[in-house]
Amino acid sequence: MKLFAVKEQESRAALTPVSAKKFIDKGIEVAIESGLGEQSSFPDTAYTQVGATIQSREEGIKIADIVIRVLAPSVDEVSLMKKGAWHVSLLNPWANADVLAALAQQGINAVSLEMMPRTTLAQKMDVISSQANLAGYMSVVKATDYFSGILPMMMTPAGTLSPAKVFVLGIGVAGLQAIATAKRLGARVTAFDVREEALEQAESLGAKALRIDLGETGSTDQGYAKQLTPEQIAKQQEAQAAVCIDSDIVITTAKVFGRKPPILIKKEVVAQMKAGSVIADLAAEGGGNVEGVVADEVVTTENGVTLLGYHKFENFVSRDASSMFASNIEHFFNHFWDKETSTWLANTQIQLQSEEQDDILKGCLITTGGAIVHEQFKA
Numbered sequence: 001m002k003l004f005a006v007k008e009q010e011s012r013a014a015l016t017p018v019s020a021k022k023f024i025d026k027g028i029e030v031a032i033e034s035g036l037g038e039q040s041s042f043p044d045t046a047y048t049q050v051g052a053t054i055q056s057r058e059e060g061i062k063i064a065d066i067v068i069r070v071l072a073p074s075v076d077e078v079s080l081m082k083k084g085a086w087h088v089s090l091l092n093p094w095a096n097a098d099v100l101a102a103l104a105q106q107g108i109n110a111v112s113l114e115m116m117p118r119t120t121l122a123q124k125m126d127v128i129s130s131q132a133n134l135a136g137y138m139s140v141v142k143a144t145d146y147f148s149g150i151l152p153m154m155m156t157p158a159g160t161l162s163p164a165k166v167f168v169l170g171i172g173v174a175g176l177q178a179i180a181t182a183k184r185l186g187a188r189v190t191a192f193d194v195r196e197e198a199l200e201q202a203e204s205l206g207a208k209a210l211r212i213d214l215g216e217t218g219s220t221d222q223g224y225a226k227q228l229t230p231e232q233i234a235k236q237q238e239a240q241a242a243v244c245i246d247s248d249i250v251i252t253t254a255k256v257f258g259r260k261p262p263i264l265i266k267k268e269v270v271a272q273m274k275a276g277s278v279i280a281d282l283a284a285e286g287g288g289n290v291e292g293v294v295a296d297e298v299v300t301t302e303n304g305v306t307l308l309g310y311h312k313f314e315n316f317v318s319r320d321a322s323s324m325f326a327s328n329i330e331h332f333f334n335h336f337w338d339k340e341t342s343t344w345l346a347n348t349q350i351q352l353q354s355e356e357q358d359d360i361l362k363g364c365l366i367t368t369g370g371a372i373v374h375e376q377f378k379a
Contacts, residue, residue, distance in 0.1 A: 001344065002029045004064035006057060006073075011039035011318035012325055014068045014089065019326040021050040023333070027342055031055040031064070040322040068329055075102045083107035086346070088329055090114055090127065093366055093377050094258035100377060104367040109350060113328070114257060115374070117363035124331035125360070129173045130324040134314040136177030136253065139280040140166070140185070142313060143249045146298070146306045148276045152186020163188045167243050168207070169264050169289065170253035171198035174282055178251045179207045190243055194228065194236070212239040233262055241269045250279045252289035264289040275304030284309035335360060 003023055005015035013036050020030050030052040034044055044054060061067055061080040069089045075098055081087065084107060091112035093100055103110040113127040123129070144151060153163040166182040168175050171193035182189045183206045191202035192210040199209040214232045228236065244250055244265055250273075254261050261283035270279070270292060281293045292299065293309040300306050314321040336346040336358075349358050350368050366374045 001027075001065045002031065002063055003066045003068065004055065004060035005030075005032045005036055006061070006067065006069035006077075007033040007036045008070045010070065010312070011315045011321075012070045013037040013040050013042065013318075013322040014070050014325055014329060015047075016040075016042055016323050016326040017046040017050050017052075018323070019330045020047055020052045022330055024051045026337065029053075031060050033057045033060060037322065040318040042319075042322070066333075070325060072096050072099050075099060078102040078106050078108065081106055081108055084109070084347075086111065088113065088332065091366060093374070100366060100372055104370060104372050107370050108367055109346070109365065110367040111332070111364050112366045112374075113332075113364065115364040115366070115376075116332075117360055119359070122360050122363075125328050125335065127325055127328045130328055131312075131314045131321060132173040132253075133177045134317055134321050134324070135282055135312065136174035136251075137181050138313040138316045139174070139251045139253075139282055139308075140178050140181040140249070142308055142310070142316065143251065143278045143280045144185070146278045146308065147249055149248065150186075151182065164248040165190070165246060166249045166251065167191070167240075167247040168202070168251045168253070169193075169240065171195070171202045172253060174253040175251070176201060176205065178253065179205045182249070182251075183207065187249070190247070192236075192240060192243075194232075210239070210243060212236055228262070237264065237266060237269075240264065241272075244269050245272045245274075248274070248277050250277070251282070252279065253282045254289050255283045255286060260287040261289055263291055265291065267291040270301055270305050270307075271303055273303070273305045277304075278306045278308065280308040280310075280313070282313060285311045332360075 023030050032047050032052050034054050058080060061077060064085060066086040071089060072091045086109045088111045093112050116122050116125050149164055151164045154161040164187045166187040166189045168178050168191040171191050179189050179191055179202055189207040190210055191207040193199055194214055203209050214235060252264055254264060279290055281288045281290045283289045284293050284295045290307060293307045295309050296311045297309050336344050338345050349361050366377060372378050
């Protein structure tokens, strides 16, 4: 079995020297595209020292039984893959209908890591959660870079400096990590989420929970907050405005798969915030939670508020982001690995009837056997 890892046009890598060695120890031939890990502090020599080889992108994709990468391939790259090969990455299937069609036509077994089930068994394979942890951490770190004050209270002969006020909107994996990071740095943290259980988690980390009576809310079966009605969103925005205006740093984390994220902070609220305050929008890539944010740019408003719209905050810590990403893929591979026969059973799994198929595979397999098989994307 041959595995090939593709270099991306970003800083993360889907394979590290550590994970490469684990694949090689199983008897799998591992090849990488030159420069795969150079932006994550993993030089080519670190891969070759554990037994991986260097191949061109075109040749590597052509001969691989498994292609792994961080992002979705191009249609042209899909055409290079051999029938029956596996492709594992963040496919962003909501926005890449042409790629899904190409994968199906080419007869590829395509796994979308975004669709990994949110179950206890699949936790080790959950790329979204592992990367969100780092994004939440870095959102606070980058915000402090632009904030002109300090976060902790400090008592000095010159007087006492009050702690910075941090407001976190959305208490998922990224939000919880943002809260924990801001608290460790000494800030006074307030947090909001539509889910009561999330507010309780925030309080367990030392944050003050902002409770807004929005009527019926809740979580999806994947553990995310359910979409709010326009009336609920308006009520939420009004209650949040006063906290935003009083805050030094605001972190918004409301990403939504498959559709534009909700606007949580409007321009008129930003216009009332203090000069020198900072907003880090983790949903900027999809359109943003904040009016005026620009994807992958830092914007300073007329009243001196800095809006951070970085696509992926986790890319600032690409070494650890790559290590976690690669580990998630390795655990996905291990789930189907038979130690006794040293074979990968995923190919056998896709031949089974749906009711017999592994739940993890059913959740994230998008194309196989020349067709789009995931119910959510068949249309």
